[in-house]
Amino acid sequence: MADAKYGHDHQKLRAEWKRKVDAGGVHCAAELHGHPCVMPETIIHPGSKWALGHYDEHIDPEQVMPPAPEHFRCNAKAPSLWKQRALAPKEDYQWFT
Numbered sequence: 131m132a133d134a135k136y137g138h139d140h141q142k143l144r145a146e147w148k149r150k151v152d153a154g155g156v157h158c159a160a161e162l163h164g165h166p167c168v169m170p171e172t173i174i175h176p177g178s179k180w181a182l183g184h185y186d187e188h189i190d191p192e193q194v195m196p197p198a199p200e201h202f203r204c205n206a207k208a209p210s211l212w213k214q215r216a217l218a219p220k221e222d223y224q225w226f227t
């Protein structure tokens with residue numbers, strides 16, 4: 131169900147964001163998505179590793195934020211934070227590959 135909306139749209143969105151990140155000036159969305167940015171600065175430098183993160187709707191379903199780029203390290207850290215909250219793993223973890 132929820133997984134079906136991933137796939138094509140997600141790829142398209144990622145391609146759009148890639149252009150923006152490559153152009154410079156995009157900031158990490160980790161904090162918007164409910165987990166802290168672990169990098170010293172929020173800017174995502176062109177050419178650095180990033181992932182299209184999305185809001186953890188378990189935190190507040192009323193306040194879902196759109197998917198946006200996060201530093202790779204911030205995005206990779208999110209699942210462990212969710213685990214700490216004893217939430218079931220979600221299948222869309224494949225976003226960061």
Ligand SMILES: [Zn+2]
Pocket residue numbers: 158159160166167168169172200201204
């Ligand atoms: Zn970050």
